[in-house]
Amino acid sequence: MVMAAATRSGIEVDAEIDATDLVTKELNERLRVLMLSGVKRVKLRNVYGQRYIGTRLYTPESLKMEIEIFGTPGNDLAAFLCGHKITVHGNAQDGVGNTMDAGEVIVKGRAGDVLGFSMRGGEIYVRESCGYRTALHMKEYEGKRPVLVVGGRAQDFLGEYMAGGIVIILDLEGQTHEANFIGTGMHGGLIYLRGSVEQSQVGDQVDISPIDDADRSVLDRYVTGFDERFPEMEMDREEILSSPFVRLTPRSKRPYSDLYAY
Structure with a gap:
């Protein structure tokens, strides 16, 4: 109707x-x-x-x-989204933002697996946590830089084969990151984690670094955006921004080059 x-x-x-x-x-x-x-x-x-x-x-x-x-x-909400805005008053299932090109998705709950799969533009904000293989093969395309901000935590294989874009995991409840295999096969983009992770939790191709002033500027922009989209959380933006963060980056743009004959 x-x-x-x-x-x-x-x-x-x-x-x-x-x-x-x-x-x-x-x-x-x-x-x-x-x-x-x-x-x-x-x-x-x-x-x-x-x-x-x-x-x-x-x-x-x-x-x-x-x-x-x-x-x-259900699955594949906002797949191939081309500039529209979608707000979910609740949870979302798997594949949110699959190959999303532009626009915005706001999930006022949690999201399932493969969130942001092959996402190549636009922004996704998830108030709570997300599932496995978040940001799988996220990429940048023709000047577009996708952004994913998650208020909770992510499961294993976050940023697997990630080729571009920005992922921010805020862990607002301070439960610490328990995910493993973070950034496996990662060859582009940035992952910011509030708190810390052990080297054993990330892929061999990933470096863990402290953030710098440029990173703080990126975090300021998108943490502010998160706060604006979820005012009901009444989060202390300044406190979040002053918290320790780490930056995950790939060591190589071709992490598996030695496996090929050319």
């Missing part, structure tokens, strides 16, 4: 969809039709596992729409 919430010069700008009885294909088709008809903001109610939300919203004219999701979206 679609309900108009407001109109402007006869063009619908706000809408609401009850997704209770809609399968993935139907829900995504309705979103595309609404965007093409001029809708700028959509609220999705009763979302229960529908996948690929936000995927079919590319247009040559670069139309933009904001989507608020109430419920739990």
Whole structure:
């Protein structure tokens, strides 16, 4: 069901969809039709596992729409996202931001595995923790630099085969990082961890370094962005920024070059 919430010069700008009885294909088709008809903001109610939300919203004219999701979206939320904004009032399943090109995703809960997989642009903010293989093969593309900020912790294989972008793991509850195999195969990008990790927790291809003033500037920008998106947390931004952080960087742009014959 679609309900108009407001109109402007006869063009619908706000809408609401009850997704209770809609399968993935139907829900995504309705979103595309609404965007093409001029809708700028959509609220999705009763979302229960529908996948690929936000995927079919590319247009040559670069139309933009904001989507608020109430419920739990299924795998590959915001896959191939091209400039739209999606806010999830709850948790998200696996593959959020798969090959995301531009835009913003805000998850006001936790996210599942392979968060930011092959992400090449835009920003993702997750209030709580995330699963395994976060930022797998994240990359930079034609001047775009993807950013992922997580308020909690990540599981094993964070930044696996990471080729570009910025990942910030804040561990706001101070539980310490227990993930292993961090940065395995990493050959580009930056990972910032609040707190510390042991060398045994990271891949052989990764260096652990203290942060410098340039890093502080990056953290200031995105921790401020995180704070703005989750005001309900009432976090002390200055306290977070003054906390110890470490920077993880790859030792080589071709960590497995010795395995090839050329």
